[in-house]
Amino acid sequence: MTISEFTRPPHATKRARRSSGHRTRPSGVTGPVAVNVVLLVATGYFLLPVFWLVVASTKSRPDLVSSFGFWFTSPQLFENLAELFNEQDHVFGQWLLNSLLYSGVGAIVGTALAAAAGYSLAVYSFRGREAIFSLILGSVLVPATALALPMFLAFASVGLTDSYLSVLLPSIISPFGVYLSRIYTQAAVPVELLEAGRVDGASEWRIFRTVVLRLISPALVTVFLFQFVGIWNNFFLPLIMLQNDRLFPVTLGLFSWQSQISRDPQLLLLTVVGSFVSVVPLVITFLSLQRYWKAGLATGSVKG
Amino acid sequence: MTLTIRARRRRIGNPVAPFGFLLPFLIPFLLIFIAPIGYAIVQSLQKTQRVGGLFGVPTTVWAGLEQYQRAFSDQDFIDSILRVLLFGVVQVPVMMIIALALALLLDTQSARLKRFHRLAIFAPYGIPGVVAALMWGFLYDPRLSPITDLLGRVGIEPDFLGADHILWSIANVVTWTYAGYNMIIIYAALQALPGDVLEAASIDGAGPWRLALQIKVPLIAPALVLTAVFSIIGTLQLFTEPQVLKTITTNITSTYTPTIASYSAATANDYSYAATLSVLIAVVSFILSFGFLRVTSRWNAA
Numbered sequence: 155m156t157i158s159e160f161t162r163p164p165h166a167t168k169r170a171r172r173s174s175g176h177r178t179r180p181s182g183v184t185g186p187v188a189v190n191v192v193l194l195v196a197t198g199y200f201l202l203p204v205f206w207l208v209v210a211s212t213k214s215r216p217d218l219v220s221s222f223g224f225w226f227t228s229p230q231l232f233e234n235l236a237e238l239f240n241e242q243d244h245v246f247g248q249w250l251l252n253s254l255l256y257s258g259v260g261a262i263v264g265t266a267l268a269a270a271a272g273y274s275l276a277v278y279s280f281r282g283r284e285a286i287f288s289l290i291l292g293s294v295l296v297p298a299t300a301l302a303l304p305m306f307l308a309f310a311s312v313g314l315t316d317s318y319l320s321v322l323l324p325s326i327i328s329p330f331g332v333y334l335s336r337i338y339t340q341a342a343v344p345v346e347l348l349e350a351g352r353v354d355g356a357s358e359w360r361i362f363r364t365v366v367l368r369l370i371s372p373a374l375v376t377v378f379l380f381q382f383v384g385i386w387n388n389f390f391l392p393l394i395m396l397q398n399d400r401l402f403p404v405t406l407g408l409f410s411w412q413s414q415i416s417r418d419p420q421l422l423l424l425t426v427v428g429s430f431v432s433v434v435p436l437v438i439t440f441l442s443l444q445r446y447w448k449a450g451l452a453t454g455s456v457k458g
Numbered sequence: 459m460t461l462t463i464r465a466r467r468r469r470i471g472n473p474v475a476p477f478g479f480l481l482p483f484l485i486p487f488l489l490i491f492i493a494p495i496g497y498a499i500v501q502s503l504q505k506t507q508r509v510g511g512l513f514g515v516p517t518t519v520w521a522g523l524e525q526y527q528r529a530f531s532d533q534d535f536i537d538s539i540l541r542v543l544l545f546g547v548v549q550v551p552v553m554m555i556i557a558l559a560l561a562l563l564l565d566t567q568s569a570r571l572k573r574f575h576r577l578a579i580f581a582p583y584g585i586p587g588v589v590a591a592l593m594w595g596f597l598y599d600p601r602l603s604p605i606t607d608l609l610g611r612v613g614i615e616p617d618f619l620g621a622d623h624i625l626w627s628i629a630n631v632v633t634w635t636y637a638g639y640n641m642i643i644i645y646a647a648l649q650a651l652p653g654d655v656l657e658a659a660s661i662d663g664a665g666p667w668r669l670a671l672q673i674k675v676p677l678i679a680p681a682l683v684l685t686a687v688f689s690i691i692g693t694l695q696l697f698t699e700p701q702v703l704k705t706i707t708t709n710i711t712s713t714y715t716p717t718i719a720s721y722s723a724a725t726a727n728d729y730s731y732a733a734t735l736s737v738l739i740a741v742v743s744f745i746l747s748f749g750f751l752r753v754t755s756r757w758n759a760a
Contacts, residue, residue: 185666186568193563193571196556197578200638203593204581206604210596223597223604271483278476286484293491295747299695299717300740301491304498307729311497327487358475387586389698390717394724405588412592413705426596429589440584 204433211430215423234427241424248400249407250432253386255318256403260325261382265374268328272335273366277348287336290329299390306394320395321403325385331377338373339366379443386436404432495740501733502526518730525734534713535735539694541625542715546693549629554686556633557640562670564641565648576645580638587635591702594631599706619707631699640685647678684754691746694739697721 210218212229221227238246275287305324309315314323343366351361367374392406399410411425472478505521529535560579564572582590598618600606609616618627651674659673675682697717704710704718712722720735 189563189566189568190570193560193569193575196560197575200579200582200634203590203597203634204585206597207593210602219601223602223607267483267486270479274476274479278479280476283476286480289492290487292744292748293487295744295751296495296740297692297695297743299697300736300743301494303720303724303732303736304494304740305490306724307501307733308494308497310729323486323490327483327491329487329491332483358472358478362479383584387588389586389588389701390721393701394721405586408592409588409702409705412595412702415705425592429592433585433589436584436586437581440581 207426207430207433211427213423215420218423218426234423235431238424238427238431245399246404246407246424246428246431249402249404252318252401253403253405253432256321256325256392257382257385260322260385261378263326264328264381265331265378267326268331268377269335269367269370269374270362271332272337273339273343273362273370275332276336276339277343277345290332293329294333298388302391302394305391309395315395316397316401318401321388321392321401324391325381325388328377328381331381334373334377335370338370342369342373375443379439383436383440404428408432495737498733498737501730502737505730506728521730525730526738528731529734529738534711535716535719538713538716538719542693542696543690545625545629545696546690548626549632550686550689550693552629553633553637553689554640554682556637558644558675558682560637560641561644561648562674564645565674566666566670568666576642580642582635582637583639585635587698588702590635591631591699594627594634595703595706598627598703619703619709621709624703624707624709628696628699628703631703632696636689640689643685644678644682647681648674651677680754687750688747691743691750694743 206223209224209226211234212226212231213221213234214228214230217227271290275283302324306315309320314320347365348361351365356364386403387405388403389405389409392403393409396402396406399407402410408425408428411421411428415421415425502525503520503522504518505524506516507519560575563569564575569575585593596602597605603618606616606618617623655677656669656673659669664673695717696715700710700714701718701721704714710718713719716735716739720732720739723729723735724732
């Protein structure tokens, strides 16, 4: 990046495609340079730990503690990866698969249930509809961590803890998904279209499946993504539900390694490399599906 | 049978259709989300007693509000609430200021590489809290950290994991994770501002600073306040970051935050007390959020 780029006339770049005119006019060179320097410093802060993780994942055990952390020393990423996946009878691969199972199944089922419920609350009028909707909305305001412990106590009383179901069942409930599906259906599905379908003799289910799902699919992708990442990142729920380390999702697995480092220092490097591996698929999905995130954020979702 | 009549008037062929769509969500929702809350309330009104001395058979008996009295006189629990509120009151405004500043900078004409900056700043939100805390934990740990390494060379010996600093080291992890998320929300609000207002201000000679502070910020202030208050309420659930850092420092106790306190009670098999603390956390968060929503909707109506 050169100074001449900073002093280009407004809208000279392709990126400046916002409706013209309402931007600040260029004010000399110092302002723009300062703006970009501050932005670069900020971006540096946000990328620094990730950069450290990438560098550290390539190091040997002695280098990890003795060499300078922000630069590579005789990289051996593939040896580290091989060791990571072979440790404790391939338990790390199992953790990744478990995370995929919890997040994939939880998000697909959760999105489907939310879509149907949101549709029902949007297009039909029946007694108790608003009360049910208020109950669902109210549950968004109860923090997930405050819910997880009561869930554990209830699941323990019926002997459901320490099983795949103990993490999966709570994951298929997305009150936020119902909310988003309802408001999106109200906005995107014209009543006339439903009426036309009924006049043509289509069943309610067929109308939902062939017409409505297609119209609200942008909202559903957003619900799916939030649900998927929410489950993938969840820590408290699996922590209290699971004891058998073969059922752990990757977050809990890494935590269990981290808490054993003082007894088994070998696990330090594996925790570092494992953290790196656990982030890669998520960051890729995330960045490639950005526009759906923005759709969800704009509708006022809650902090995760 | 008003339902059928109304349905027929609306030419809905099948009166059970609304429930066919709703129940697959509603039944698990009631069983998995709502019923446990009721069960926790019941448990919070009980206690476990051992009949016949220390090694007797544990039995559950009704205890009324005994567990709640215990919670309100539990200095560790009260301290944990005060700690997270202090945390929220400091960390949330700092995070919001960082998010606002970055959004305003990205909204200026001069900013370059906007897409890259947005992605890089938002990326931490996609990183699991456990991994974020692990990474920062390594960067705080003097044995591994290149940061303490570099600072040590210029004669500064930071103690990120020490008793005085650990709360703010946790705050740094949380800020790092969520600042980008808030930045994206604020940035979207800025992008949605009416162009003619900004253009008029610009023509009237408002410089970039005045434009940002006197025109843009007041216009998006409601969104800022809403996000900030919900974030402060959210700090009541603070758990993952301190729980992970707990493994590398002794300065995080088993009652460091309200949620860690309830988790510790559960792992000690003190289920009634764990239930009591969860109920308290849920009720306080709900009342704060709900009350705040009511207040803001009244503002908007006025």
